[in-house]
Amino acid sequence: MMQYISTRGSAPTLTFDEAMLTGLARDGGLYVPAEIPTMTAEDIAALAGLPYEEVAFRVMRPYLGTSFTDDEFRGIIERAYAGFGHDARAPLKQLAPGHFLCELFHGPTLAFKDFAMQLIGQLFEFELKRRDSRVTIVGATSGDTGSAAIEAFRGLDAVDVFILFPHGRVSEVQRRQMTAPSEDNVHALALDGHFDDCQARVKDMFNDFEFRDGVKLAGVNSINWARVLAQVVYYFTSAVALGAPHRKVSFTVPTGNFGDIFAGYIAKRMGLPIDRLVVATNQNDILHRCLSTSEYMVDGVIPSISPSMDIQVSSNFERALFDAYGRDGTAVAQLMDELKAGGFKVSQGALQALRENFDSGRCSEEETLATITRTLKHSAELLCPHSAVGVHVAEAHMGSSPMVTLATAHPAKFPDAVEKATGVRPGLPPRMADLYERSERVTRVENDLLAIETLIKDRIHL
Ligand SMILES: Cc1ncc(COP(=O)(O)O)c(C=O)c1O
Numbered sequence: 001m002m003q004y005i006s007t008r009g010s011a012p013t014l015t016f017d018e019a020m021l022t023g024l025a026r027d028g029g030l031y032v033p034a035e036i037p038t039m040t041a042e043d044i045a046a047l048a049g050l051p052y053e054e055v056a057f058r059v060m061r062p063y064l065g066t067s068f069t070d071d072e073f074r075g076i077i078e079r080a081y082a083g084f085g086h087d088a089r090a091p092l093k094q095l096a097p098g099h100f101l102c103e104l105f106h107g108p109t110l111a112f113k114d115f116a117m118q119l120i121g122q123l124f125e126f127e128l129k130r131r132d133s134r135v136t137i138v139g140a141t142s143g144d145t146g147s148a149a150i151e152a153f154r155g156l157d158a159v160d161v162f163i164l165f166p167h168g169r170v171s172e173v174q175r176r177q178m179t180a181p182s183e184d185n186v187h188a189l190a191l192d193g194h195f196d197d198c199q200a201r202v203k204d205m206f207n208d209f210e211f212r213d214g215v216k217l218a219g220v221n222s223i224n225w226a227r228v229l230a231q232v233v234y235y236f237t238s239a240v241a242l243g244a245p246h247r248k249v250s251f252t253v254p255t256g257n258f259g260d261i262f263a264g265y266i267a268k269r270m271g272l273p274i275d276r277l278v279v280a281t282n283q284n285d286i287l288h289r290c291l292s293t294s295e296y297m298v299d300g301v302i303p304s305i306s307p308s309m310d311i312q313v314s315s316n317f318e319r320a321l322f323d324a325y326g327r328d329g330t331a332v333a334q335l336m337d338e339l340k341a342g343g344f345k346v347s348q349g350a351l352q353a354l355r356e357n358f359d360s361g362r363c364s365e366e367e368t369l370a371t372i373t374r375t376l377k378h379s380a381e382l383l384c385p386h387s388a389v390g391v392h393v394a395e396a397h398m399g400s401s402p403m404v405t406l407a408t409a410h411p412a413k414f415p416d417a418v419e420k421a422t423g424v425r426p427g428l429p430p431r432m433a434d435l436y437e438r439s440e441r442v443t444r445v446e447n448d449l450l451a452i453e454t455l456i457k458d459r460i461h462l
């Protein structure tokens with residue numbers, strides 16, 4: 001029986017579908033599988049040459065327990081990826097000898113978030129119909145989660161969606177993707193603050209049980225285990241394409257909330273021969289500082305040209321800490337209390353455990369621009385600034401295994417930075433060419449929990 005437990009050790013144990021609809025655990029923690037399913041070398045070898053959808057089924061199926069039948073889950077996967085603009089879904093490109101790019105931006109909103117969000121849109125729709133139930137989804141975004149969520153859930157009868165984004169701190173394309181949809185079950189809320197404020201208010205709403213139960217709150221940030229799970233799949237497709245299980249592969253991941261790289265860690269725990277997992281940060285480098293010094297000290301979010309990674313309170317790091325502390329929920333709860341007061345120091349044993357799995361590096365604004373310029377010149381690949389952060393850090397971590405950098409967004413989502421670096425202004429794909437002409441619908445909100453909760457209660461269709 002597949003079960004999910006909280007990183008803080010004192011919330012009820014849940015099944016996959018329950019954990020998916022619950023979001024944040026009631027003790028404030030994040031759900032993780034009680035045990036990580038594994039795949040043998042033969043299982044992994046058998047993935048070679050399979051369509052992305054079939055790999056997705058084989059990798060994710062063991063996590064679902066009895067929540068969905070095989071046929072139900074296959075149908076859900078097929079529908080989730082049907083709208084992607086590339087048959088391979090997550091194609092690999094070679095940048096340089098031994099260095100590959102995994103392009104994760106061929107989904108409907110042009111960022112890697114579509115891989116998980118399209119899937120959980122289908123999972124939610126199926127499960128809510130089965131239960132004859134509805135939910136209110138709240139999400140925090142630095143730009144990409146929000147647009148992917150609105151795209152995945154717009155027009156669904158059983159769901160109202162409210163996305164908090166930091167006013168003035170997302171790109172114009174990201175903002176328009178959230179504000180252009182006209183369906184009345186989706187709401188873009190521009191909050192006066194930065195991403196960490198948005199994420200903190202979302203967690204506050206989950207911790208306000210009266211509100212949470214009253215509106216049937218659900219979450220689609222990487223708080224939700226299903227989000228992380230869907231992202232495990234492309235580690236398998238990439239590594240197998242480069243010779244796994246017979247050869248080890250390393251990954252560099254542009255990182256903010258630690259969800260994407262944590263998915264890589266799960267792939268490794270499942271048996272995928274991953275050599276190094278490299279955390280690549282922009283100037284908001286708290287994760288790099290922590291892995292280098294053991295101190296996780298929050299010192300304010302600085303706006304950057306890779307805005308989706310302008311994060312200091314990195315939600316999924318809690319999941320990594322849980323394992324690094326030997327799955328001691330009390331220890332994690334203590335660290336999270338210290339975080340509320342500004343930060344914490346990771347114990348020597350836990351730091352060593354983290355370093356066994358993760359390397360890290362930082363990329364400045366100048367280095368980001370220079371990497372976009374250089375990569376276009378030498379590899380004919382136009383990078384978005386987040387992917388450029390990854391490529392820069394990967395170049396400093398090349399070893400004997402092939403390196404895959406995850407390209408997390410399409411350059412057209414961040415045309416100003418790309419044009420500044422290359423003189424080329426990337427255009428949107430034809431299917432969204434009218435985005436700049438469409439009217440916008442957005443509500444400005446103060447960074448005030450009660451005001452946000454009141455607005456949500458007024459607007460939901462419960
Ligand atoms: C384009 C892009 N790259 C990288 C990241 C960082 O991913 P994660 O938050 O999973 O670490 C994000 C935001 O999550 C993003 O939107």
Ligand SMILES: N[C@@H](CCOP(=O)(O)O)C(=O)O
Nearest residue numbers: 141142143144145221222257
């Ligand atoms: N970069 C993200 C921030 C939210 O991360 P999530 O993975 O927890 O949803 C974004 O683009 O919104």
